[in-house]
Amino acid sequence: MFRNQYDTDVTTWSPTGRLFQVEYAMEAVKQGSAAIGLRSRSHVVLACVNKAQSELSSHQRKIFKVDDHIGVAIAGLTADGRVLSRYMRSESINHSFTYESPLPVGRLVVHLADKAQVCTQRSWKRPYGVGLLVGGLDESGAHLYYNCPSGNYFEYQAFAIGSRSQAAKTYLERRFESFGDSSREDLIKDAILAVRETLQGETLKSSLCTVSILGVDEPFHFLDQEAIQKVIDTFEKVPEEDEGEGEADEGEAEAAAAAPAEQGGGAGAGDQDVAPMEM
Amino acid sequence: MTFTIPIDNGDAVKIAEAESQRTLYPYVTGTSIVAIKYKDGVLMASDMGGSYGSTLRYKNIERMQAIGKHSLLGASGEISDFQEILRYLDELTLNDNMWDDGNSLGPKEIHNYLTRVMYNRRNKFNPLWNTLVLGGVKNGKSYLGMVSMIGVSFEDDHVATGFGNHLARPILRDEWHADMSFEDGVKLLEKCMRVLLYRDRSAINKLQIAKITEEGVTVSQPYSLKTFWEFSSFHNPTAGAEGSW
Numbered sequence: 020m021f022r023n024q025y026d027t028d029v030t031t032w033s034p035t036g037r038l039f040q041v042e043y044a045m046e047a048v049k050q051g052s053a054a055i056g057l058r059s060r061s062h063v064v065l066a067c068v069n070k071a072q073s074e075l076s077s078h079q080r081k082i083f084k085v086d087d088h089i090g091v092a093i094a095g096l097t098a099d100g101r102v103l104s105r106y107m108r109s110e111s112i113n114h115s116f117t118y119e120s121p122l123p124v125g126r127l128v129v130h131l132a133d134k135a136q137v138c139t140q141r142s143w144k145r146p147y148g149v150g151l152l153v154g155g156l157d158e159s160g161a162h163l164y165y166n167c168p169s170g171n172y173f174e175y176q177a178f179a180i181g182s183r184s185q186a187a188k189t190y191l192e193r194r195f196e197s198f199g200d201s202s203r204e205d206l207i208k209d210a211i212l213a214v215r216e217t218l219q220g221e222t223l224k225s226s227l228c229t230v231s232i233l234g235v236d237e238p239f240h241f242l243d244q245e246a247i248q249k250v251i252d253t254f255e256k257v258p259e260e261d262e263g264e265g266e267a268d269e270g271e272a273e274a275a276a277a278a279p280a281e282q283g284g285g286a287g288a289g290d291q292d293v294a295p296m297e298m
Numbered sequence: 299m300t301f302t303i304p305i306d307n308g309d310a311v312k313i314a315e316a317e318s319q320r321t322l323y324p325y326v327t328g329t330s331i332v333a334i335k336y337k338d339g340v341l342m343a344s345d346m347g348g349s350y351g352s353t354l355r356y357k358n359i360e361r362m363q364a365i366g367k368h369s370l371l372g373a374s375g376e377i378s379d380f381q382e383i384l385r386y387l388d389e390l391t392l393n394d395n396m397w398d399d400g401n402s403l404g405p406k407e408i409h410n411y412l413t414r415v416m417y418n419r420r421n422k423f424n425p426l427w428n429t430l431v432l433g434g435v436k437n438g439k440s441y442l443g444m445v446s447m448i449g450v451s452f453e454d455d456h457v458a459t460g461f462g463n464h465l466a467r468p469i470l471r472d473e474w475h476a477d478m479s480f481e482d483g484v485k486l487l488e489k490c491m492r493v494l495l496y497r498d499r500s501a502i503n504k505l506q507i508a509k510i511t512e513e514g515v516t517v518s519q520p521y522s523l524k525t526f527w528e529f530s531s532f533h534n535p536t537a538g539a540e541g542s543w
Contacts, residue, residue, distance in 0.1 A: 159401075
């Protein structure tokens, strides 16, 4: 996309029928760190890569609980994402108060999309620079939606947004047909494996990712570091070796488990320390 | 409040006060509603009378109506306020249908919406002068609840409004049990309605019974109950209290 004379105003069309400001807003989403969502018939898992501004700071929160039955993961301008999460929480709680019943996620997503659309049609506003992966339940089961700065929304079985999300999407494309009937544990494992794809070579540690889950009989909550590390340990071998498909014999898996756990428990600054173990 | 002031040429001029009009008294009222949960859903009974004070003025008022796909609303109290509530619910269910997304408002949601409406009106000292009974079935689960004009709201296995609270509920407490058949349920409701007919002066002998199940709502044709007036205590009611009537 190159700079041109039609891209200053969100309310200016280009001769080819494009709104460049909206498209630039979608670029902002691609710059954020990755967020991944996938769903089965009864559960939705949202996972993201923990990116910190510097070694000194803590990482930014990218996954928010909207209600017991709805969660959202964002990529892009986190400030915009925070504001929209607050809006979603507000809508959800108002619905609960009036109807004593959870707001169906499909309806929340439409409210959100309509709100984003307004910003594409007012000259004094700018589009939200954040993409939202909304996971939630309604009467027909579990759903995953992607809300775009353009005001569009799409439903997905699995999706990834943010930087290096293509790698995750490729992984998900290979596996998504089985997600519908996946067990809860397999769904979590697939989410973490997809996160690993976006890291592209960096060792996967539980400190690098955040995973959340919600389901038909399970309110939205985050998985703690231990639980995530346990899943990582089932497929992560010693860092020097090639990443396999997760088939390792018992002995190797246990030995490999000790090394990443120690590193993760230490400074955990995302460095590539060579494992001290010898095979 | 408005005042009329006669001027020279005899014309009257109305001056409206700044204070907006609030409901102070009900005018055309319906009497009790009685409802129970039974095996397949909910049964509700009401008569078709609309009283204007002590006059039994209107005899063809339907005080029960289907709401959406899953609910049935019955009302006692001011009939015009009931019609207003039906308008609100009509708009609510219309918007719900317009979503066209496989989700729909069930009886629980409608009951809570009504509770909010009634309570908010009460807080403004401008109540909708009704006691509402909301029954329904959704996804196999039966629901029966009540909201009063001051926003008191609760769910139960059997409910009654107005005089029904005093005359019907003791009968229901004794004789209601879970999973009654349709015939038993109707018999129980008719027993309650008969007592109300004898003892509630605003009841008329023309009633309807409505049933709501997973399939939907059916409201029966109006019919009358058989009454018996030859009880010995009815013959000479003032025998024990000379001078009373």
